[in-house]
Every structure is written in structure tokens, then in C-alpha cells.
Amino acid sequence: MSQDHYRDLLQRCAGLAAVPTIVVHPCEAGALRGALEAAEAGLIAPFLVGPRYKIEATAHAAGLDIRHLPLEDVAHSHAAAERGVALIREGRGEILMKGSLHSDELLHAVAAREGGLRTERRLSHVFAMSVPSYHKPLFVSDAAVNIFPSLDDKADICRNAIALLHVLGIKRPKIALLSAVETVTARLPSTLEAAALVVMSQRGQIDGALLDGPLAFDNAINAEAARVKGIRSEVAGDPDMLLVPDMEAGNILAKQLIYLAGADAAGIVLGARVPIVFTSRSDNAQARIASCALAVLLAAARRAAPGVPA
Template sequence: MASSHDKYSVLLERCSGLAPVPTAVAHPCDVSSLTGALDAASLGLIVPLLIGPEARIRAVAEESQRSLDGVTIIDAPHSHASAARAVLAVRSGEAELLMKGSLHSDELLHEVASATTGLRTERRLSHVFAMDVPSYHKPLFITDAAVNIFPKLADKADIVRNAIELVQALGMATPKVAILAAVETVSDKMPSTIDAAALCKMADRGQITGAMIDGPLAFDNAINKEAAQIKGIVSEVAGDPDILLVPDLEAGNMLAKQLTFLAGAEAAGIVLGARVPIILTSRADTVRSRIGSCAIAVLVAHARRAGKNSVA
């Protein structure tokens, strides 16, 4: 097993030698969001376009003793205008990535989702947590824990497609997907188990491609091979998943935060399904988590340039 918390270092190594990606940073008006963008720039991951009230951005830089020499600042009067201008920067080709600053996620995603001026594609938007869990033997991707509250079957199909293509962009040709529920058997009393079974059949029929998919699986037998064996589950996914597809946002959000605050995990966050990857960080995120989010987005952007997959 890899040593604790070295999985993001592997991501950074994979970014070595790649050109930094122009990134629209929406409203970086607090210390954590501004320093996150500047740290990513200093590591050669991104070329930031800081979009927001210029006076506030400069005041935060002075407060955090960070230089803005050579950094482009695009003045916008408030957070709503910052979000709109950041999305415009992507639409106009000024930026290839979008990064959330200190504004609320809903405010940024509202601009992304606009039918006339946004960044929507035929895919549904979805969020993926890339988790570095010390007790797990490889990176673990959890989706969706931030965007889709009660996804229907068609939504879940897009959510899992987005996650599969993300993991493929990070170098894994055929990821393993565990579709979580409270139990590992199909029951008409639990719609999530029926959705899981349908998704597996969709994979069998080629409607979802590029991964090994199994479910429904309860969390214990999804993540632990011995637990699966005790239940008599024969599965190439159980005990070794790369991706956990959760039944709804509340389950995913609680799972990701439990791993973070009880298991010492770190979580990078990215939104997919738009024209470009969206780096969606929280004020509670560590510097490593922010850098991990940027590194993942950079790898996806370069995969997109190379035409390796259609993610984002």
C-alpha cells in the first residue's frame, strides 16, 4: 500500500512537464481561495485570471503577504458579476479551467448552468470527490456529493459516465465502480437498489462503457473483500473499487466528510459535465486538497486537448 497521503504527490508528478492551464478564478476574495490559486500557479499547474473586485483581491494579497506581480486581475464589482465574467472567460477562450473562489458554489454553478450564457453540454453536471484515504490502498472517487440532490436513473448514468472518464483521464483504463445502497440485494422497497441493478444492465448493454460496474453493494462489502466473501458476493469490484456511486447527495456528502474528519482523508473536488472542468473547493479544504483539485483538473484539461476522452 502507498504510504499515507502520498497519492496527491503522484498527481503532481504526472503534471510535471505539462504546460500550465489558463484558469478563470471566480471571486478569490479571501485568503484561502487566493492563496490556493497562487500556490497552484507557483507549482506550474495553472495560469490564474483572478476575477473579482480588484481592490479586495489586492487587500487579501497584502494581508497574506503574497505578490500579485505578473498575475492578471479582471475587475468585477461583486460575486455575481465575478461568476458571470469567469464563465465568459471560458466561453471566449481566455481560460480552459474554471475555479471557485470565495463565492457560494450555487452562485457559480448557476452561471455555468445558464442555457444562454453558460457552459452546459448534453451531459448532466456532477461532482466527484477524489479521496486520499490513508487506510485504502488507492485513490477513491466518490460521486455525487455536491450537485445532484436526488438523481434519477438517467442522471446517475451521466454521473457515473463523468466519473469513469475522469478516472480514465488520470491514467486508469478500466476503473471499477461500486454502486452503493444500504443492502446488496435488489428490493422494490429501496429504489436505489433498483437503480443499481438497472445501471449494471445498462453497462452490460453498452449504454455505459469503460468500466467494470457492480451493485447494489452495501458500503462494507463494496470496500472490503472479506466482508463481501462473508456475504457470499462474487464480484471483481467488491473490495477493490475505484469509484463509489452514492444513491443521493446526502449519502455522498456524509460519506466524504466522515472519511475526511474521522479517517484523516483529504478530498479534492471537481465538477464535470460542463465544457471545462470546474475546480470546486471549500473554505475548509486544506492547501493539499486545493492543489490536488487543481492537479486533477489540469490532467483532465490536457486529456481533453489530446482528445483522449470527452470528460467535461
């Protein structure tokens, strides 16, 4: 994230105690270092879960000291995912952090009907992005979990993101519902779903935010593009979040912003019993710490008001 957005995020965490965090299978240097750096920043208290010999070998090769950290030895990444989820259920941690295992492997354990961390909400991923050419933090969802979300899934994706944005102090977040065009047409189902989501928000089925769509990316993000096309909208040109039509579009959009527009991005999975820090092997230290900071704020909000979704 930009220095200003990054500093603001860390300032929001000032005064909060380090949150017990289960770090699942940190068997790659970046994943292990990310947990240690977040601990050094006072954000989390890591509890490592994975094959001891791999974690210790990774630490030795990277010059990292983990002797002071609790470490539970399990045989492999699959066992680490299951044990990490079990430790959360046992009350040993308030945040789950993805290490170097595959995303699907961790989410499978989280979403398990027996022994998982499911809630009534659909799991969804949010990128918190700082785009140099945009005037405020920009959130993108869902670019990593739901491949082809249904209308009901998209409603939950909105609800999860709204809860996060409220915790971050955005009282009435503006959500742009993206499609390829800004007109409703049966030939593009995402436009129909966007229109339905707007009506759902107007009737209180999705509360706490201002939704508008369908919007194409240009008129969603640029007020002049919206004006030229005759779109009158409080959201166009000033969204806090972009709801993408599917994971493919969202993943491409997020990576374009990172690699072409120079954006920084923090990632988190919402909708489980606890926030899940969802980092990538390519994330820099700042992105990893920002992801942990988001989870810390959510954990604090959940502790203060147990009904607040993770």
C-alpha cells in the same frame, strides 16, 4: 491526498505547460492562496475575476503578492461568476476555479442555457480521496452537486467519472453502486437504480468500466464482508469509485472519511465544457493543488482529443 498519491498526481502533470485558469471571486485568503500555490507549482496561470478592492485587500492582509496576475474588476460575486464563464467561452481560460463565492452561484452561471458551459452531460462532482486505510485512491460521486439524482443523472455521473479515471490511467475502473443493502428491493429505489445501471453497463449504455450493485458500504469496500454475505463480485473489496445514492449520503460519507478516517480529498466538477476546480474553504493547500492537478490533466486530455468530456 497521501504523499504517494499526491506525488503521483503531480508527476503526471510534469512537462505540461501551466493552464490558463479563470479564478472566480477569490476574496478569501485560502481561495487566493490556493490559486497562487497552484501557480507556483507550475500547474495553472491564474486570471482573477472579482471586486478589485476585495481581492487586493485579501492579498494585502494575507501577505500575498498578486501584482503580476491579470485581474478583471467586477462589482460582486454574481457578476464574477457570469464574467468568469464568459471568459471561458471567449477562450481566455481552459479551467474554471471556484473562489470564495457560494457553490450554487457559480454553478448557476455554468449551467445557464444561454451563455453557460453546458454540454449534453449532467454536471457532477467527484471527490478524489486518499484514505489511509484503503489500498488505492478512492473516488466518491456525487457528493456536492446533484441532490436527488435520477437514473439518467446517475448514468451521467458514472460517465463523467469514468472519463476522469481513464485520464488518470485507470483503464477499467471498478464502480460500486451504493445503497443501504446489497439486495434489490422496491422499498429502496436506489437498489433498483443500481441494478438498472449494471444492466446499462452490460449493454454498452455506460461504457469503459465495471459496475456492480447494489452494494452496502461494508461489502463494497471490504472483500471479507462481501465473502461472508456470499457476494461474488470483481468490484466488492476493490472499487475505484463509490457511486452514492444521493448527495446527502455522499456528503456525509465523504466528510466522515475526511474527519474520522483522516482522508485527504480533492474536488472537481465534471460535465461542463471545461473542468471546474471545486475547493472548499476548509481544504488544505495539498487538497487545493491536487484539485488543480486533476483539472490540468483533464484539460490536457481535452486539448489532445477535443471529444474527451471535461
